[in-house]
Amino acid sequence: MNFAATLRIALLALRINKLRSALTMLGIIIGVAAVIVMIAVGNGAQARVEDQIKSLGSNIIMVLSGSMTSGGARGGSGSQPTITEDDAYALNREIDEIQAAAPSLRGSGQVVAGNANWSTVFYGTSPEYLQVRDWAVIEGRGFEQAEINGAGKVALIGQTVALNLFGEANPVDQVVRVNKVPLTIVGVLDRKGQNMMGQDQDDIILMPISTARKRVLGSSRYAAGRNVGSIMVKTKDGANMAEAEARMRELLRQRHRLQSGQDDDFYVRNLSEILQAQEASSKVMSLLLAAVASVSLLVGGIGIMNIMLVSVTERTREIGLRMAVGARARDILTQFLVEAVTLSLIGGAIGILLGVGGATAIAEFAGWRTELSGGSIVLAAGFAGAIGIFFGYYPARKASRLLPIEALRYE
Amino acid sequence: MSEALIRVEGLTKDYVMGSNVVAALRGVTLSIAAGEFVAVMGPSGSGKSTFMNLLGCLDHPSAGRYWLGGQEVSALSGDELAAVRNRKLGFVFQHFNLLARTSALDNVALPLLYGNVPAAERHPRAARRLTQIGLAERMDHHPAQLSGGQQQRVAIARALVNDPQLVLADEPTGALDSRTSVEIMALLQQLNREGITIVLVTHEHDVADFAGRIISFRDGQVIEDRPNAAKDAAAAL
Numbered sequence: 001m002n003f004a005a006t007l008r009i010a011l012l013a014l015r016i017n018k019l020r021s022a023l024t025m026l027g028i029i030i031g032v033a034a035v036i037v038m039i040a041v042g043n044g045a046q047a048r049v050e051d052q053i054k055s056l057g058s059n060i061i062m063v064l065s066g067s068m069t070s071g072g073a074r075g076g077s078g079s080q081p082t083i084t085e086d087d088a089y090a091l092n093r094e095i096d097e098i099q100a101a102a103p104s105l106r107g108s109g110q111v112v113a114g115n116a117n118w119s120t121v122f123y124g125t126s127p128e129y130l131q132v133r134d135w136a137v138i139e140g141r142g143f144e145q146a147e148i149n150g151a152g153k154v155a156l157i158g159q160t161v162a163l164n165l166f167g168e169a170n171p172v173d174q175v176v177r178v179n180k181v182p183l184t185i186v187g188v189l190d191r192k193g194q195n196m197m198g199q200d201q202d203d204i205i206l207m208p209i210s211t212a213r214k215r216v217l218g219s220s221r222y223a224a225g226r227n228v229g230s231i232m233v234k235t236k237d238g239a240n241m242a243e244a245e246a247r248m249r250e251l252l253r254q255r256h257r258l259q260s261g262q263d264d265d266f267y268v269r270n271l272s273e274i275l276q277a278q279e280a281s282s283k284v285m286s287l288l289l290a291a292v293a294s295v296s297l298l299v300g301g302i303g304i305m306n307i308m309l310v311s312v313t314e315r316t317r318e319i320g321l322r323m324a325v326g327a328r329a330r331d332i333l334t335q336f337l338v339e340a341v342t343l344s345l346i347g348g349a350i351g352i353l354l355g356v357g358g359a360t361a362i363a364e365f366a367g368w369r370t371e372l373s374g375g376s377i378v379l380a381a382g383f384a385g386a387i388g389i390f391f392g393y394y395p396a397r398k399a400s401r402l403l404p405i406e407a408l409r410y411e
Numbered sequence: 412m413s414e415a416l417i418r419v420e421g422l423t424k425d426y427v428m429g430s431n432v433v434a435a436l437r438g439v440t441l442s443i444a445a446g447e448f449v450a451v452m453g454p455s456g457s458g459k460s461t462f463m464n465l466l467g468c469l470d471h472p473s474a475g476r477y478w479l480g481g482q483e484v485s486a487l488s489g490d491e492l493a494a495v496r497n498r499k500l501g502f503v504f505q506h507f508n509l510l511a512r513t514s515a516l517d518n519v520a521l522p523l524l525y526g527n528v529p530a531a532e533r534h535p536r537a538a539r540r541l542t543q544i545g546l547a548e549r550m551d552h553h554p555a556q557l558s559g560g561q562q563q564r565v566a567i568a569r570a571l572v573n574d575p576q577l578v579l580a581d582e583p584t585g586a587l588d589s590r591t592s593v594e595i596m597a598l599l600q601q602l603n604r605e606g607i608t609i610v611l612v613t614h615e616h617d618v619a620d621f622a623g624r625i626i627s628f629r630d631g632q633v634i635e636d637r638p639n640a641a642k643d644a645a646a647a648l
Contacts, residue, residue: 005524016512321508323468325569326497326525328490406467408508 003171003338008332010339013311025347026306027300028387032380034293039376040359044287044369049279052195059099061245063231063252066265081227082265085126087203088231088256092128094251097244099236102129103228105212109179111205113165114366120161122178124212130189132234140172140187141210147187151210155183158202169268176205180216183207238257241270283289288377294383300347301387308340310393319352320407333400340392341385348384351376414418415442415478416576416608417466422475424461424631437631438475443610443624448603448641453628460581462628463612467500468492468578480576495604497526501570505582506563509554509569515541516550519568526573540568544598560591567598571607578602580611584618590648596621597644600640634637 014021061328064080088103105124111119123129127143137156147154155176162171171185192201206215209228235244245268252266312319319332356377359370415451425437436458443449453459465477468484469492475637477485484495496502501522509518519537528536541550544564554562563583570578580599584592600621603609613619620642 004531314572317508318510324496324502325522328493331525388557405464
């Protein structure tokens with residue numbers, strides 16, 4: 001007997017008991033819909049973490065100044081400025097895995113524009129900084145090389161600073177005074193939002209590193225020489241971060257002339273790792289949600305088994321007749337199995353529609369971020385089919401093992 | 412007499428019920444030639460139904476051998492028996508056993524489905540049989556829309572659709588009124604005249620009288636096997 005005929009018989013049998021078929025499917029429908037919605041919610045949470053990673057800039061490694069040991073007392077990180085601008089340029093030049101490395105000098109102070117003022121942080125850096133942090137200039141322009149070399153009196157400002165100093169007005173070409181040094185704003189940075197610690201990343205002013213060193217920081221100990229507070233490094237896409245870290249460490253040790261027994265006089269921190277840990281935990285969360293949802297799929301499967309067992313008993317005489325006219329045990333097995341799988345697949349299809357609708361509704365009304373994935377839909381459909389086979393097999397086998405003579409006589 | 416279509420030797424069937432063994436059939440030996448119309452008679456519990464089930468390859472004998480059309484079928488597996496039932500046998504039951512909510516045409520075509528007959532041939536062949544038994548107008552009707560006699564005719568068409576060597580009829584008139592019973596018997600007689608071998612189980616003498624040979628069972632054994640001057644059912648109508 002061919003498959004098309006078997007399928008037709010199955011569909012007919014399901015049509016005869018419409019209400020019962022619908023109720024049987026309900027379990028699968030709810031299960032599949034729940035799995036899809038839960039995975040969408042879990043993926044949404046994960047995507048939020050991923051966005052945070054993106055706002056930091058991906059593949060970021062920080063190099064910080066090390067600690068100084070004097071008289072047995074070890075200072076904290078940055079207690080001694082050990083890394084320099086030239087370290088950053090060397091990293092850029094000599095390590096293949098690195099896409100960009102930006103030195104930065106950090107300071108804070110009062111910023112004045114006209115009669116408005118605002119306290120913020122500023123960074124003296126190189127043009128690579130924007131590249132490292134995947135940060136766009138939405139109005140105006142970035143720094144030019146001449147401004148970097150010649151301590152140009154220019155600045156880029158973040159959205160929060162712009163709002164507080166200029167309101168809705170366009171800040172480009174306006175002058176701000178940072179620690180009394182007048183700087184012309186050449187560009188406005190795109191909005192970054194909060195970082196994962198809740199700090200406002202838009203509350204910032206960027207200026208050429210030479211400007212910060214020579215004009216703004218003034219008496220600070222960073223002003224002398226070419227020392228910087230930190231170097232922010234972005235590795236190339238697909239590069240091995242651990243490898244890059246090891247090579248950076250090796251290069252810096254060499255440049256700082258450290259003996260093999262000596263401690264590093266700098267710190268290397270991989271910021272993405274922290275976020276990746278968060279991402280992993282949100283993955284576990286969404287897996288858990290999906291596991292809970294799949295319990296309802298299981299219950300739906302048991303419903304199918306229940307109804308198929310009833311159906312086999314009810315149709316014993318039909319089975320006997322089919323056997324009398326030549327159906328083999330395996331024909332009967334296939335017929336009932338196809339019926340169960342058809343039930344679960346139709347239920348699965350309806351469940352997918354409901355799940356997609358539900359996820360969309362949750363995003364719309366509850367304002368949660370949900371993310372539908374093709375994978376979860378395929379998974380749910382596959383799971384529904386597998387449940388049909390698994391829970392349909394026992395009733396189908398029971399039907400196929402009936403003795404034709406007893407089945408025919410069944411009242 | 413032509414070569415035997417059915418030959419059974421020492422056919423025995425025991426049913427085990429708990430610790431009891433009930434001997435339903437105790438060593439039956441007989442043969443039936445192609446083209447015969449045989450009535451099997453006996454009171455309930457005589458073993459006639461058991462004998463019928465064994466002839467129909469629906470059950471395995473406990474002992475003894477059975478040849479159908481020269482092939483020994485008593486040693487076949489379940490699937491092989493299914494194939495024998497599909498190709499060589501046709502069944503007519505007391506309660507018709509038609510599939511509900513399925514058209515007469517699809518009911519008749521059912522054996523062809525399991526005989527791997529190409530889909531395009533099934534309906535034409537089933538339609539031919541339905542026309543032959545006079546139900547050409549009712550092909551799309553469901554069993555519930557047909558009278559008892561019509562339902563039994565559909566069942567007979569189903570039994571014939573795969574051109575069987577033997578038609579087994581188990582109390583085919585048991586659920587019908589007497590006039591319709593005679594109509595059905597007339598149909599079976601006509602088919603027999605066209606060369607189909609028929610074995611009929613009944614406990615009614617009136618019905619058995621339309622057959623050409625009567626075999627009587629009691630206590631699992633044949634107690635009488637005699638030719639019968641078959642009454643013409645068509646004339647009795």
